[in-house]
Amino acid sequence: MKFGFGNILAAGVLVSTSYAACPDYTQYSQSPHGPFSTGPLALPFMRPDPACRTFNSTAVEKVIQDMKSLLKDPDLARLFENTFPNTLDTTVKYFNSAQNLAFIITGDITAQWLRDTANQFAHYHSLLAVDPQLATLVKAVINNEARYVAQYPYCGSFQPPPESGLAPSHNDWADGVTVNPPVNNQTVFECKYEIDSLCGFLKLSRSYYQSTKDTSFMNNNWRAAVDQIFRVINEQSQPTFDENFNFISFYNWTGGGGALSPQVNNLGNGEPKAYTGLVGTHHRPSDDLSVFAFLTPANAMLSVELTQLASMLDATGQLRNVSQQAKVWSSRIQDAIWKTTVENNIFAYETNGFGGRYVMDDANVPSLLSLPYLGFLDKTHPAYVATRKLLLSNRNPYFAAGKNFSGTGGPHVDPWHPWPMSQISSIYGTDDDQEILRALYTIANNTDGLGLIHESQSIYDQTQYTRSWFAWANSYFAEMILDLANRKPGLILKQNKSYKPGQ
Numbered sequence: 385m386k387f388g389f390g391n392i393l394a395a396g397v398l399v400s401t402s403y404a405a406c407p408d409y410t411q412y413s414q415s416p417h418g419p420f421s422t423g424p425l426a427l428p429f430m431r432p433d434p435a436c437r438t439f440n441s442t443a444v445e446k447v448i449q450d451m452k453s454l455l456k457d458p459d460l461a462r463l464f465e466n467t468f469p470n471t472l473d474t475t476v477k478y479f480n481s482a483q484n485l486a487f488i489i490t491g492d493i494t495a496q497w498l499r500d501t502a503n504q505f506a507h508y509h510s511l512l513a514v515d516p517q518l519a520t521l522v523k524a525v526i527n528n529e530a531r532y533v534a535q536y537p538y539c540g541s542f543q544p545p546p547e548s549g550l551a552p553s554h555n556d557w558a559d560g561v562t563v564n565p566p567v568n569n570q571t572v573f574e575c576k577y578e579i580d581s582l583c584g585f586l587k588l589s590r591s592y593y594q595s596t597k598d599t600s601f602m603n604n605n606w607r608a609a610v611d612q613i614f615r616v617i618n619e620q621s622q623p624t625f626d627e628n629f630n631f632i633s634f635y636n637w638t639g640g641g642g643a644l645s646p647q648v649n650n651l652g653n654g655e656p657k658a659y660t661g662l663v664g665t666h667h668r669p670s671d672d673l674s675v676f677a678f679l680t681p682a683n684a685m686l687s688v689e690l691t692q693l694a695s696m697l698d699a700t701g702q703l704r705n706v707s708q709q710a711k712v713w714s715s716r717i718q719d720a721i722w723k724t725t726v727e728n729n730i731f732a733y734e735t736n737g738f739g740g741r742y743v744m745d746d747a748n749v750p751s752l753l754s755l756p757y758l759g760f761l762d763k764t765h766p767a768y769v770a771t772r773k774l775l776l777s778n779r780n781p782y783f784a785a786g787k788n789f790s791g792t793g794g795p796h797v798d799p800w801h802p803w804p805m806s807q808i809s810s811i812y813g814t815d816d817d818q819e820i821l822r823a824l825y826t827i828a829n830n831t832d833g834l835g836l837i838h839e840s841q842s843i844y845d846q847t848q849y850t851r852s853w854f855a856w857a858n859s860y861f862a863e864m865i866l867d868l869a870n871r872k873p874g875l876i877l878k879q880n881k882s883y884k885p886g887q
Contacts, residue, residue, distance in 0.1 A: 526606065805837075
């Protein structure tokens with residue numbers, strides 16, 4: 385069963401239409417389409433024609449109809465209508481339930497990122513118990529990713545599975561890049577090591593179990609993937625030198641020599657690190673190189689997801705040795721975060737174990753702003769409150785503010801292009817109604833009239849943005865709206881009554 389533009393699953397039957405009749409969503413997302421919302425922003429309707437949607441879920445459609453009737457602001461209702469189904473509407477490139485395989489693209493890049501996929505599906509978790517077909521899709525995603533992780537645990541983005549018949553994509557940024565251990569670019573799209581990618585796989589797995597109580601995803605592929613995750617954790621927690629100054633390297637990555645990707649110092653190993661109990665990473669969630677190896681929010685997410693992994697394994701009576709490892713590492717990492725990354729109630733974004741600290745934030749989740757969203761701490765914790773205040777000011781080198789837009793960005797684009805994602809994370813980090821509304825409408829007012837959430841937005845020119853089709857950002861926005869509908873219903877809904885999808 386192959387899904388793509390021009391195909392839709394209706395009542396269990398694959399209905400085909402002419403592929404040529406379905407526009408490329410990369411282009412489609414760059415122009416507004418009617419009908420337009422009745423609010424002052426007059427936002428367009430950006431869903432593909434039903435025959436061109438890549439997956440259909442009756443449960444998702446019900447949530448959309450519910451929220452359209454409940455939201456006060458018709459512009460917010462239109463944003464939700466566009467963003468909530470965007471992953472299913474546009475990114476299910478391949479799905480075969482018999483093979484238990486699904487290939488999910490990020491949007492305008494034809495590759496499957498472990499991190500992006502986990503976030504693209506995060507707002508659907510509550511629906512899995514009421515939509516068996518959607519649950520089957522998520523289980524197929526997990527199985528496909530388990531195969532990737534088991535073979536290439538240091539890589540974060542991948543090509544289509546060979547069973548799909550889809551041709552691998554060429555990645556110009558991987559040309560001329562040296563990766564050790566070596567990879568096959570027919571399977572791997574890009575092998576940047578980011579510990580949060582493995583966290584994403586764990587999050588998707590446990591969220592599926594929490595919603596369905598189905599343990600069938602814990603097959604041999606999944607168990608092999610989990611084994612490899614612990615291999616990476618053990619390897620990347622080690623210092624650069626052992627006690628006899630033998631150089632320790634389990635993974636290195638570097639470009640240069642004419643490659644589009646940059647040369648990385650120390651023969652592709654990056655800056656040295658000392659042992660702290662944290663787990664090192666080579667790249668950030670933005671796919672940019674780390675300055676220091678110990679990325680605080682990625683370790684926070686790892687600690688949370690290892691605890692969740694142990695709870696799931698204990699509840700199902702499986703892999704008791706893995707559960708024990710997960711508990712030990714989760715506690716060790718959490719202790720190390722509080723001991724080595726916090727000074728004067730301020731979290732560092734990155735540290736190296738030698739006293740080096742980089743106080744900043746990057747918009748991509750996991751970020752410091754998103755620590756409450758990750759489940760690492762409460763939004764009222766004094767260290768988070770102090771850190772959040774710093775990050776949303778000019779004391780954060782990657783915070784920028786203009787007349788119409790502000791937020792945190794990162795080196796992935798440039799310092800004057802903050803990401804809407806950072807404003808979403810800031811909403812998860814406060815209960816202050818005015819702060820929430822200010823951030824919410826900073827996002828809503830800056831879609832360049834397209835009604836979708838972009839990757840980044842210029843503070844100088846509202847018409848300048850990157851990535852018109854970025855499924856993760858759309859999903860994160862919709863997830864936040866649902867969080868407010870439950871946590872702060874009176875703020876955005878017509879009635880002060882909580883709404884939870886799937887109930």
